[in-house]
Structures are given as C-alpha cells and as structure tokens.
Amino acid sequence: MKIATWNVNSMNARWPRVEEFLTTRDVDVLLVQETKQKDVKFPFEALRELGYESAHFGLSQWNGVAILSRVGLTDVQIGFGEDEEEARVIAATCNGVRVYSCYIPNGRSLDNPHYEYKLRWLSTLRDRLASYDPSLPLVVGGDFNVTPTDFDCYDPSAFVGATHVSEPEREALRAIEQLGLTDITRHLNPDEPCYSWWDYRNGCFRRGWGLRIDLLYCSAPVVATATASWIDREARKGEKPSDHAPVFVEF
DNA sequence: ATGTCACAGTCCCTGTGA
Numbered sequence: 477m478k479i480a481t482w483n484v485n486s487m488n489a490r491w492p493r494v495e496e497f498l499t500t501r502d503v504d505v506l507l508v509q510e511t512k513q514k515d516v517k518f519p520f521e522a523l524r525e526l527g528y529e530s531a532h533f534g535l536s537q538w539n540g541v542a543i544l545s546r547v548g549l550t551d552v553q554i555g556f557g558e559d560e561e562e563a564r565v566i567a568a569t570c571n572g573v574r575v576y577s578c579y580i581p582n583g584r585s586l587d588n589p590h591y592e593y594k595l596r597w598l599s600t601l602r603d604r605l606a607s608y609d610p611s612l613p614l615v616v617g618g619d620f621n622v623t624p625t626d627f628d629c630y631d632p633s634a635f636v637g638a639t640h641v642s643e644p645e646r647e648a649l650r651a652i653e654q655l656g657l658t659d660i661t662r663h664l665n666p667d668e669p670c671y672s673w674w675d676y677r678n679g680c681f682r683r684g685w686g687l688r689i690d691l692l693y694c695s696a697p698v699v700a701t702a703t704a705s706w707i708d709r710e711a712r713k714g715e716k717p718s719d720h721a722p723v724f725v726e727f
Numbered sequence: 728a729t730g731t732c733a734c735a736g737t738c739c740c741t742g743t744g745a
Contacts, residue, residue: 485732538744538745584745677730678729
C-alpha cells in the first residue's frame with residue numbers, strides 16, 4: 477500500500493497539480509491539508525472520476541482536511557468530536573488501515589496565544605490517539621508545523637526563538653511517538669537531510685532553505701512492513717506549486 | 728528588502744494568515 481500526505485495550500489488553486497499528482501504517483505491513499513474551502517466546494521465528483529473516494533472536513537476559507545482513497549473509505553470521523561471551530565483533523569479506515577489527516581496550528585510566535593493553542597491541540601491529538609490499539613495498522617499524517625529535531629531544519633541558528641523548533645513543540649511530538657508511533661521518513665532515512673516545506677518568500681526552495689514538518693507517524697505493523705518513505709521534491713517545482721511537497725510511505 | 732501566495736470582501740486593491 478502507498479500512502480502520501482500533502483499540504484496543498486488550497487484545493488481550488490492547486491487542482492491542476494492535484495490532478496497530475498493522482499494520475500502519475502500511483503498512491504492508494506492521499507491525506508490532504510489546507511484545502512481552504514467549505515465542504516460544498518470540495519471536488520468530490522472530479523476526484524471520483526480519477527478513481528478516488530473522498531471525505532472532507534472544511535468549515536471556512538481557512539484550514540480544511542481531507543482523505544482520498546482508491547482502496548475503500550469507511551468509518552469517517554470528523555474533527556475531535558468537540559464541536560471545534562477549525563477544521564484540522566479527519567480520520568477514516570482504508571483497506572484495514574486507520575488513517576488520520578492532521579493540520580496542526582502554526583503557532584505564529586512563541587509569545588502569541590496561537591502558540592498555546594498549538595500545544596493544546598497537539599496534546600488533544602495525543603490523548604485521542606492513546607485510545608488506539610498500537611498493534612493495529614495506523615498512519616497519522618499531516619502538516620505538524622514542528623521539526624522533530626534540528627536535523628530537520630536547514631539552519632537552526634536562523635530559528636532561535638521561533639516556532640517549529642521549540643522544545644515544548646518537539647516534546648509534544650515525542651509524546652505522540654511514545655504511544656508506539658514512528659516518524660517513518662526519518663526511521664527509514666536516518667542520515668538524509670530532507671525537507672517538505674520551503675517558504676514562498678526569499679527564494680527559499682532555490683536556496684535549499686527548508687524544514688521537514690510534514691510527517692507520517694506509523695504504528696508497529698506498518699513500520700514492520702515498510703519498504704520506503706520519501707519526499708517528492710518535484711511537486712515543489714513548476715507551475716503554481718504548493719509550498720509543501722508530498723511525503724510518502726510504502727508498506 | 729516581508730523578496731510569495733491565497734483567501735474574502737472592502738472587489739482589480741486591502742487586510743489577514745501562512
């Protein structure tokens with residue numbers, strides 16, 4: 477099975493790239509973040525024509541998460557079930573694998589209330605995942621807006637005092653890992669610098685100024701059979717790219 | 728050099744978010 481996660485930064489603006497991706501990358505399941513639309517605008521029919529069933533959670537022009545699958549899509553769960561105001565998580569079962577598509581709050585800056593919101597959100601995610609039997613196949617993917625370690629940041633000295641690298645954020649990721657989940661991209665590529673996001677500004681992609689913040693946390697049965705995990709840098713090139721590249725796991 | 732992109736509404740520019 478091949479699963480990918482991709483922050484598309486607007487399903488509407490990215491549609492030509494999404495269509496190209498689905499017809500050429502041969503993924504069974506795609507976890508999407510930042511669709512930036514309400515459910516009524518989501519292209520369910522166009523995706524079905526490409527062979528993918530889909531489930532979407534979108535409340536406004538911000539955030540928005542989806543799961544696309546060509547191997548079945550059942551038991552869809554929208555949000556945390558807390559009547560939250562932002563559409564940041566959706567889960568479903570695809571071919572016996574429970575999958576989550578998550579869009580973790582950005583945090584903005586360490587002294588911003590949005591940063592506390594980010595930490596609370598990660599804590600809630602951890603609590604929800606704690607009820608899942610770790611002996612079953614589970615893939616929790618998405619834009620975590622956190623680099624697991626300094627190795628996932630092109631220049632840690634440029635991020636001193638910033639979000640995405642702070643110790644409380646990284647501790648929140650470790651708390652998720654302690655449930656028995658593995659950052660599969662790093663697990664299978666322990667020594668390879670690889671990034672999944674480059675700011676549109678400052679020519680960051682051209683300069684190699686990236687962060688690895690798009691992650692796939694996998695439970696033991698997935699890790700045991702995983703053969704590869706990689707980041708598709710080609711998707712960051714060309715006409716109207718997202719600022720994020722898709723991240724894959726094959727198992 | 729905050730050097731880009733996307734959204735909605737104030738609607739061909741502006742404020743907001745990333």
